[in-house]
Amino acid sequence: MAVIEQPDERTETALAAWWRHFRYVVSENPVTLFAFCLFGMFVFLAFFGPWIVPFDPLASDTSSALQPPSWKHWFGTDNLGRDVFSRVVVATRLDFMIAFSAVAISFVVGSVLGCLSGYYGGWTDRIVGRSIDTIMAFPLFVLAMGIVAALGNTVENIVYATAIINLPFYTRVARAEVNIRRHAGFVDAAKLAGNSDARLLTFHLFPNILPPMMVQVSLNLGWAILNAAGLSFIGLGVRPPAPEWGIMVAEGATFIVSGQWWLALFPGAALMLAVFCFNLLGDGLRDLIDPQRRT
Amino acid sequence: MTDTPAIPLLAIKDLTVEFKTRGGVVEALHQVGFDVYKREMVGVVGESGSGKSVTAYTVMGILDRAGRATSGTANFGGFEMIGAREKDLRALRGREASMIFQSPRTALNPIRKVGKQIEDVLLEHTAVHRRDVKQKAIDLLAQVRILRPEQRYHAYPYELSGGMCQRVMIAIALACEPALLIADEPTTGLDVTTQKATMDIVRDLTSERNMAAILITHDLGLAARYCQRIVVMQKGLVVEAALTEELFHNPQHPYTKKLIKATPRTDSRLEDLSEVSELNEATVATAPAVPSDASVQTRPLLEVRGLIKEYPLHETAERRRLIDRILRPNLTPKQATFRAVDEISFTVNAGESVGLVGESGCGKSTTSSMVTRLLDPTAGTILFDGEDIGAIPARKFARSPLRSSIQMVFQDPTESLNPRFSAFDAIAEPLRRLGDPMNRAVMAARIEELAALVGLPDELLTRFPHQLSGGQKARVGIARAIALNPKLLILDEPTSALDVSVQAVVLLLLDRLRRELGMTYIFVSHDLNVVRLLCNRVIVMNEGQIVETGDAEELLSNPREAYTRALVDAIPNLSRERTHPDLVLV
Numbered sequence: 049m050a051v052i053e054q055p056d057e058r059t060e061t062a063l064a065a066w067w068r069h070f071r072y073v074v075s076e077n078p079v080t081l082f083a084f085c086l087f088g089m090f091v092f093l094a095f096f097g098p099w100i101v102p103f104d105p106l107a108s109d110t111s112s113a114l115q116p117p118s119w120k121h122w123f124g125t126d127n128l129g130r131d132v133f134s135r136v137v138v139a140t141r142l143d144f145m146i147a148f149s150a151v152a153i154s155f156v157v158g159s160v161l162g163c164l165s166g167y168y169g170g171w172t173d174r175i176v177g178r179s180i181d182t183i184m185a186f187p188l189f190v191l192a193m194g195i196v197a198a199l200g201n202t203v204e205n206i207v208y209a210t211a212i213i214n215l216p217f218y219t220r221v222a223r224a225e226v227n228i229r230r231h232a233g234f235v236d237a238a239k240l241a242g243n244s245d246a247r248l249l250t251f252h253l254f255p256n257i258l259p260p261m262m263v264q265v266s267l268n269l270g271w272a273i274l275n276a277a278g279l280s281f282i283g284l285g286v287r288p289p290a291p292e293w294g295i296m297v298a299e300g301a302t303f304i305v306s307g308q309w310w311l312a313l314f315p316g317a318a319l320m321l322a323v324f325c326f327n328l329l330g331d332g333l334r335d336l337i338d339p340q341r342r343t
Numbered sequence: 344m345t346d347t348p349a350i351p352l353l354a355i356k357d358l359t360v361e362f363k364t365r366g367g368v369v370e371a372l373h374q375v376g377f378d379v380y381k382r383e384m385v386g387v388v389g390e391s392g393s394g395k396s397v398t399a400y401t402v403m404g405i406l407d408r409a410g411r412a413t414s415g416t417a418n419f420g421g422f423e424m425i426g427a428r429e430k431d432l433r434a435l436r437g438r439e440a441s442m443i444f445q446s447p448r449t450a451l452n453p454i455r456k457v458g459k460q461i462e463d464v465l466l467e468h469t470a471v472h473r474r475d476v477k478q479k480a481i482d483l484l485a486q487v488r489i490l491r492p493e494q495r496y497h498a499y500p501y502e503l504s505g506g507m508c509q510r511v512m513i514a515i516a517l518a519c520e521p522a523l524l525i526a527d528e529p530t531t532g533l534d535v536t537t538q539k540a541t542m543d544i545v546r547d548l549t550s551e552r553n554m555a556a557i558l559i560t561h562d563l564g565l566a567a568r569y570c571q572r573i574v575v576m577q578k579g580l581v582v583e584a585a586l587t588e589e590l591f592h593n594p595q596h597p598y599t600k601k602l603i604k605a606t607p608r609t610d611s612r613l614e615d616l617s618e619v620s621e622l623n624e625a626t627v628a629t630a631p632a633v634p635s636d637a638s639v640q641t642r643p644l645l646e647v648r649g650l651i652k653e654y655p656l657h658e659t660a661e662r663r664r665l666i667d668r669i670l671r672p673n674l675t676p677k678q679a680t681f682r683a684v685d686e687i688s689f690t691v692n693a694g695e696s697v698g699l700v701g702e703s704g705c706g707k708s709t710t711s712s713m714v715t716r717l718l719d720p721t722a723g724t725i726l727f728d729g730e731d732i733g734a735i736p737a738r739k740f741a742r743s744p745l746r747s748s749i750q751m752v753f754q755d756p757t758e759s760l761n762p763r764f765s766a767f768d769a770i771a772e773p774l775r776r777l778g779d780p781m782n783r784a785v786m787a788a789r790i791e792e793l794a795a796l797v798g799l800p801d802e803l804l805t806r807f808p809h810q811l812s813g814g815q816k817a818r819v820g821i822a823r824a825i826a827l828n829p830k831l832l833i834l835d836e837p838t839s840a841l842d843v844s845v846q847a848v849v850l851l852l853l854d855r856l857r858r859e860l861g862m863t864y865i866f867v868s869h870d871l872n873v874v875r876l877l878c879n880r881v882i883v884m885n886e887g888q889i890v891e892t893g894d895a896e897e898l899l900s901n902p903r904e905a906y907t908r909a910l911v912d913a914i915p916n917l918s919r920e921r922t923h924p925d926l927v928l929v
Contacts, residue, residue, distance in 0.1 A: 086837060183423055232759075233753040233754070233755055233759025233760075234758065234760055234761040234764075235761070235763075236717055236751070236753065237751075237753060237760075237761075237772075237823065238761070238772065238818075239717060239741050239775070240715065240717070240746070240749075240750055240751055240824075241773035241776050241777065241823070242741050242742065242746050242747070242770045242773065242776035242777040243740075243741060243772075243776055244741055245738070247776075252761055255763045256761070256762060256763055265524050288857050302890040
């Protein structure tokens with residue numbers, strides 16, 4: 049094999065090495081670059097959205113209600129005269145927060161359950177496996193509706209509901225990936241080095257299952273956003289007048305028949321773009337996490 | 344090597360192949376050329392990366408898409424194979440020239456009966472009638488010496504052993520009576536006795552049918568046993584091509600000499616191998632010539648008594664028993680168990696090096712796992728330094744003070760290193776968990792010392808396993824195992840994944856470490872020549888029981904039991920092949 053020039057790895061800090069690897073992954077694949085840029089934009093809007101928008105997303109102005117897109121109101125105005133562009137931008141934060149917290153919860157809980165059942169097998173596996181099967185036996189969206197309806201109509205409960213319905217995917221991926229590695233040589237070697245089961249799972253097995261888990265995270269973020277928007281669309285969770293993509297689509301839907309298409313189109317497009325971005329991000333994230341891709 | 348006709352069946356000339364990789368274009372073959380005549384078997388020998396497989400793949404037109412033949416010709420009975428259209432090649436493959444591969448199990452379709460798979464090839468390439476095809480398939484199975492071919496016709500690949508699967512592959516490859524058979528490492532992963540049986544079939548069938556064959560292998564001994572001519576390749580070049588006899592009596596190229604030196608023989612000693620390491624790398628310091636028996640004491644370090652390991656035969660059977668017990672509590676359940684290790688007892692003295700030998704499935708790995716306390720025995724005692732370590736459950740042994748005294752070097756250096764740990768971290772892991780607390784600088788110094796001890800250059804310590812070569816990974820594995828100065832080191836086929844020249848270096852290293860550090864070895868292996876080099880004493884196992892045990896040199900040159908004799912005879916062996924090339928297995 050040809051030798052690829054490398055800086056001296058000893059003097060390079062971990063952060064610098066990571067940054068070099070990041071640049072490599074991004075430059076390797078233009079789609080990944082695009083996905084990361086898009087993601088960067090969404091994150092920027094989520095952080096700084098409220099300060100950069102031209103109008104207050106909650107301020108109504110009935111004199112300029114239902115105006116089509118123009119130079120003043122890029123995405124037009126809604127039935128209360130609120131600026132749709134400002135509302136779409138400000139909504140990014142809430143939607144991303146719901147999606148990220150839900151995915152974080154299901155990732156952590158799912159990884160723990162999956163690792164345990166994959167590593168120990170036997171009764172642990174049977175109990176965890178059948179419980180997960182029970183969750184999967186429900187139509188997931190209906191389950192989420194039920195959870196929110198039962199626990200109360202708040203944003204927090206949307207997060208929990210979304211986390212629960214995403215849990216099976218993480219558990220199953222983690223279980224399968226740990227299961228195929230539990231008899232690998234490096235696991236036995238770690239036992240010989242005196243690692244307890246907990247250490248072995250945390251520091252030896254778990255890092256090795258991260259690449260496939262990351263792909264799952266990325267796809268799941270898209271679903272989580274859709275799910276949160278879907279629940280708001282049917283009136284659960286986020287309540288008006290808070291700007292949120294799902295609610296905005298729901299509110300705008302009633303005006304499509306009368307020709308005011310911009311009310312539903314722009315929040316819908318934002319939603320689509322976010323999901324699209326997460327789906328593209330998966331491969332890039334995996335490459336970033338996987339040490340085998342490093343040269 | 345009788346009367347070879349003047350016109351070769353396959354003539355390869357000036358073949359150059361390039362691969363496109365991330366780092367640019369790499370030349371895999373450089374002007375490779377050799378001829379294959381009718382009725383002969385040509386051995387293509389070389390270490391990994393020498394381009395021996397690439398040559399075969401290029402000729403057959405099944406090269407990876409990244410590879411491309413930039414020049415050269417391969418004339419097969421008047422037909423030019425290089426640059427031929429895929430359609431023509433497809434008609435040729437299987438009918439005129441066929442190939443068998445390294446892993447027979449993956450080459451067979453797992454969900455189709457093996458008989459049907461042979462029929463597929465027959466129907467595709469020959470004019471055989473649908474009515475007769477089944478009989479033809481059964482005949483072929485009988486020809487590759489599969490017992491009860493009518494029943495095996497209905498077997499699925501998973502129901503057959505590795506050797507059987509390879510025989511089915513041979514049957515498929517020979518189904519259309521091709522003129523040329525290319526065997527790419529056909530016996531890797533098979534036991535020595537199975538290897539011999541398989542290769543005998545290939546030899547007999549090809550000579551019966553006046554076929555030509557190419558045997559691609561890394562094992563010089565195997566090539567010597569079966570081939571009339573041998574082509575030695577190194578780094579994409581043919582360095583030497585000669586008749587087998589000539590090649591061994593009078594090797595011309597230094598690389599050939601090195602390969603011959605590095606291949607352990609019945610009469611070779613470790614000192615012979617040291618020349619190889621000098622040719623290989625200068626990093627390994629040659630050990631002072633201490634007689635290896637000096638360190639052996641008579642104090643037993645490990646005593647194994649009546650060790651048994653049983654596995655339930657089927658999980659479903661176990662579950663059915665559970666249901667039975669609930670429904671019919673009076674009924675005593677029948678024991679459906681399989682004994683992997685069947686009441687074995689042996690002793691290992693301090694400072695000794697004991698070889699544990701046998702075919703796959705004989706229980707040697709199970710035994711070593713129990714001794715390392717990774718697996719709980721069903722019954723029996725394991726006394727280590729007088730303490731019954733068999734009584735401590737494997738789950739708890741990780742935190743036992745004795746953990747650091749028993750360490751292990753694993754079979755597969757790639758698989759046994761955590762892909763996310765750098766070489767430094769891999770070696771540091773046992774020190775961090777089990778060693779005395781030490782600060783960073785002391786730790787780093789200790790790891791550099793260990794790396795130096797196994798001949799691993801310092802700058803490689805920051806690398807991840809996938810950035811290291813096989814030999815380097817093996818060294819990391821050894822450094823990790825000796826980091827805690829264990830009293831007992833179990834070596835589970837530590838060299839089976841390595842090339843012979845690397846194997847020679849690792850064997851020397853292990854021998855030197857044992858003498859310098861005074862460790863005790865249990866060397867698990869199926870390669871008797873390697874065992875003979877490194878061990879004082881040998882324990883031969885078969886079907887979970889100890890067949891024979893005794894002094895290594897004596898037992899292997901003069902085996903008492905029939906099983907041991909069959910094992911010894913099956914090893915393809917350079918020195919013996921030269922004298923009487925056709926030994927018959929009992």
